Amino acid sequence: MNSFRHLFGPVPSRRFGRSLGVDLLPLKTCTLDCPFCEVGLTTQRTLERKEYVSTGAILAELTEWSARNEPADFITLAGSGEPTLHSRFGEILDFVAGQRRVRSALLTNSTLFFLPEVRQAAARADVVKATLSAWDQDSFAAVSRPHPDLRFDRILDGLQRFRDEYSGAIWMEVFIVPGVNSEPDQVQRIAALAQTIRPDRIQLNTTVRPPAERHVQSISPEALTKLAALFTPAGEVIARFSGGIRREAGVHPDSIVAMLQRRPCTAGDVGHAFSLADSESERILNDLIRAGRVRAELREGERYYRGG
Numbered sequence: 001m002n003s004f005r006h007l008f009g010p011v012p013s014r015r016f017g018r019s020l021g022v023d024l025l026p027l028k029t030c031t032l033d034c035p036f037c038e039v040g041l042t043t044q045r046t047l048e049r050k051e052y053v054s055t056g057a058i059l060a061e062l063t064e065w066s067a068r069n070e071p072a073d074f075i076t077l078a079g080s081g082e083p084t085l086h087s088r089f090g091e092i093l094d095f096v097a098g099q100r101r102v103r104s105a106l107l108t109n110s111t112l113f114f115l116p117e118v119r120q121a122a123a124r125a126d127v128v129k130a131t132l133s134a135w136d137q138d139s140f141a142a143v144s145r146p147h148p149d150l151r152f153d154r155i156l157d158g159l160q161r162f163r164d165e166y167s168g169a170i171w172m173e174v175f176i177v178p179g180v181n182s183e184p185d186q187v188q189r190i191a192a193l194a195q196t197i198r199p200d201r202i203q204l205n206t207t208v209r210p211p212a213e214r215h216v217q218s219i220s221p222e223a224l225t226k227l228a229a230l231f232t233p234a235g236e237v238i239a240r241f242s243g244g245i246r247r248e249a250g251v252h253p254d255s256i257v258a259m260l261q262r263r264p265c266t267a268g269d270v271g272h273a274f275s276l277a278d279s280e281s282e283r284i285l286n287d288l289i290r291a292g293r294v295r296a297e298l299r300e301g302e303r304y305y306r307g308g
């Protein structure tokens, strides 16, 4: 079994079921440097849009993956940073649409939606999961440590324009960080802005996997549920993934490492993704640790594995 360089998974996603990830960027390239980022600290914080990874190489991998007829619920543009920084991400969404097999999703932090060309390309996705976790420039800086040239009001305006232009589904993610944007009056201000974008779903999230900065805390599910009620439509609390994933093919350790390089997972997550018993996924993960390809870290009593 060949391993892919730009595709990973299908990974168990709390929102997208079986999600085949497409990584358009070198680790870790983003417009923001969120302290809660599960990918790690941003090493290249930039607004420069370019073809960071060869579009042809990605399309070749997607063609090969499609020929295998493996099940997936979504193909998601995500991975090692902000996918809209890739200047040709719209062509990849077009390709997925042309295959007519699996729906596409774009996971974006919304920061480049002030650009018409980004909105046009994003509109080719079936679902756009866009983030809005602040209510003004200061809160935006505190939550996400943005590139200095980013302006919150322009981003909000871009999202509102996108809603007017786009007929697909917008799932708005609000990421709650205790002590930063978790007070009810703060969340109410986010909710008022979210309403102006008329999202199809609103999803509240908090740190579950090990974050870039270890000090970042998560908010309790009870508190998150109370905050979700402040939104219209009411927000959903993104629960920990618990669905079953079936994968019939044999497991190649490279596939597991590829998944763990983009997202820390528990042995149970790995088991779900690759249809392995817990004991088997732990055995493979321990082998990978001994080989220096994976490392383990504890987060709130859970053992997570991260690709090295």
Ligand code: SF4
Pocket: 030, 031, 032, 033, 034, 036, 037, 038, 039, 042, 080, 081, 082, 109, 144
């Ligand atoms: S959480 Fe998303 S937007 Fe924030 S730094 Fe990580 S990849 Fe970028």
